[in-house]
Amino acid sequence: MTHTPAAQVTTKVHTRRQAILKLTASLGATLLAPGLASAAAETSGTWPNKPIKWIVAYPAGGGSDFLARQLAPALGKQLGQTLVIDNRPGAGGSIGTDAAAKSPGDGYTLLSGDNGAMIFNSAMYKKLPYAASDFTPVGMMARFPLILAVNPSSGFSSASQWLAEIKKNPGKYSYASPGIGSPHHLAMELIKQRSESFVVHVPYRGTAFAIQDVMSGIVPMAILDSAAGLSQIRAGKLRALAVLSKTRLQQLPDVPTFEELGLKGVDVSAWQGLFVPKGTPEPIVQRLTLEMNKAIALPEVKARLEEFGLQVIPGDGPSLARYLQQETQIWHTLIKERKLSAE
Template sequence: MTITARKLRGFLARAAQPPLLNFPRGVFVTVPIALSRRSMLHTALGAAAALALASPQALALAQKAWPAKPIRWIVAYPAGGGQDFLARHLSVQMGRQLGQSIIIDNRPGAAGIIGTDAASKAPADGYTMVTGDNGAMVLNTALYKKLPYSPGDFTPLGFMAGFPLILVVNPDSPFTSARQWLAAVKRSPGAYSYASPGAGSPHHLAMELIKERTGSFIVHVPYRGTAMAIQDVMGGQLPMMIVDTAGGLAQIRAGKVRALAVLSPRRIAALPNVPTLAESGVPDFEAVAWQGLFVPKGTPPDIAALLSVEMQKAILVPEVKTRLEEFGLEVTPSDGPQLASFIARETTFWHQLIRERHLSLD
């Protein structure tokens, strides 16, 4: 679909309307620190993208035939997972808005490194986007001495959604509360083990944060993905793990695992009767898996700004938002600068924890 000057004027008029969305308090933050990461969630969506589109470059964009071909959206994880689910549902609506197809390109492997690297080397022409998460944009840069890409290789378009993390145990476990569980693991260092979807995952790092905060020692057993890990917890081979809502909500609802606590700062709508870890004796504890949208650095700023606004608009379409929330996601979109600031604060916090825990994947 060619973006004509008339269409662009209409878009700018819509984009410049007063923002309607207030970020819910504390969805993404792990712990309050100076220049709190939580502050991002207390600000309304700004008009940065609209201002960018009002530039002379935006008027030039109106004369170009963009997007003239399908846009590729790289997902650095397998089809069927949480990242894939979010991208596929959002891409359909964004495609409708842009008048062009958006094709999901799954590039799994090496904790998201393969797909993220492929995106970093793609032409910066507005025809490639990539989902970036905690691992790709924050954790990997501290866990690996050498990466084939850098977070600086990308321009952030905006935050899309958070995947709340949940501490779960086998349904036959003697633990019926997080307080009881915490007392047991602190009383018997090394006597308990836990599964994770993989070393260096947000789930692994969340448990490391629990261990750091409580002075406990729990043996880590990394798996290659959530499906195998939660299967062994359900079967009793391992007693516990941390899951995200995308990978574990169905099993919790079916009674195949027992949820002891959510790691968000407040209870989540999907599991309103499950207390937070902060309620259970670990004050101010917060951790979440999150997803943002990025394009290769050098993508024309007017195209990046338009993609950012269209993403924010698409994810708040009622049927899209409802479907994502049913899957367990917390939908809280932002613009690119807000995501960049959030990533900077996340990097400071998690890199300090990784250094203190002497964690490395090299």
């Protein structure tokens, strides 16, 4: 693996941040388009008439699972049917995502899609059994800020000390992530590129397993998402050193950003969007968009999500499709330049 800095990628990452802000600002207005509500109202009266399967391509206990389980009861109530969470982890989200891609486009299969499964995997794997084009985006749901966390007994007391140590001792330390090709993994690759350092990657099959080994001291550190790691940080079982956001998190006001440490452009998050198999009737897609955003906006649901550090982002399918296109271009460049592979 090479560790040569890539100025082109850094510039594109900065551009990406600006695009995200503009996109996020436009999503709320997009949802108010009169056509959305009217088209959703035309949904066939026979749908849904049975439980709906919601595939989460990661293990129970992680951020993806948390978001789906918070939204499912409210969304199910609005649709008048039970939403059944179906965890299908493995291969960086490819197993569950492929299962969703091969499901009928009848409105009875939903997928939590993230930047790993929808963007990174197509560059990390030589062959994938599915493609992002096998899905119709319903809309963005939330962003998961990422956190660099360490075992309290690891010897790392601050982000600046951590950065100096890993630069001085390339390859001496290792870090855990939920898996190869996950947003957490790619985020650390960006940090390594920007800091000209090297930390050994130890991939796990999900966030819960990664957290457990960091807490037990098997691996000294991890890149974690806020939904999975915040409770352990609050309990003192993990120590947060830095956040990978442009600004500090409200839940961790004393934890600096990498921007403050002098690493520009390290503004990375995991995110979750809702998808359905290609061919799902448009009225059903638009009904799902409408009801999904209603569920996310419920005060009790939004409060629970924000308590765990998630940033709720309302959105629709076309906006998410444009975002996917932008992200794919940027991250595929980084993956290529870093010579990363899941095989």
